[in-house]
Amino acid sequence: MICPSCERFLKGYNTQCSCGYKFIFRAKTEPFNDNKMKKLEIKASAFNTRYFTKNMLYSVFLKTSAKSLIAPIIFVVIFCGIFSAILIGALSYIGLIIATLLFVVAIKLVIKSNKPMSIEDFSDYYRRWVNAKRNNSYLVDKPKLKKPPANNQETDIFDYGADRIVVVDDPLFVDCLILNEEHMRSKALIVSQDGYPHYLKDQFKNLLEQAENMPVVLLHGTNQNKINMVQAIERNFNVKLADTQVYDLGYYEEQIKQAKSLYKRMRITKCTVDMLPYPLSTQLISKDKSQLQDMLVLGAAAATASYVSFSLADDFG
């Protein structure tokens, strides 16, 4: 194993490196080691250039831990083939039955071994890492925008005009997007459905009143949907949204199942808003008005699903 502090290679499994670094994970019995976690964080932060959430880190973990099943399946087929030839030779029909059963069990085990670690288990491991203060400084773990940021970048948006409102279902993701300056890049007012951050409530209302049909783009995980989000927005921001201005670019389980490339990467169909590859979210929210219009005409769900398939042909970090 490698010490994440001095990067020295250590023989066997240790609890402490000679440089003084104390390991958080017991690499011998746990599926993690400290160096691996450090590297995951570096990837999630795009080499320390971008803020990330725990769910975004999990998404990177899912991708790095996905293995191809082709080699193990070929191995099982050859091994079971030879084994069944011997069994059938020795036991005839009974041999064939035993061989078939063995084959089914082996294939099931191979598929099971590729099942990803759950977000709950991953969170438990990561909590230990964060509690020991080993986490990367780009981690966003608490919503902090109760007050406007000191340099008040939100006012800058209004200097060149926000041309859309982006509403997400998780306040933490608002922090992450704003820290990464996605509001500047996509000229968007970014808020969460529960009225966070509070200091942007008036701007939300003003923007809606200033421009007719101001696009309101929704981004959400699979446990949310358009109807619930619109209701929450209208209640928490005290506004009324027209159906034609709402662009639901949120994630639905059926879409993930249909978007093969995405499912292959994730191996899960339920996800939170920040669990999908980060650049996908930001590309969705920064689409120009005509593209948003296309999505509305096509049906946002279908358009998003095909968009997801296309965009993931590229490798997302």
Ligand SMILES: [Zn+2]
């Ligand atoms: Zn060390």
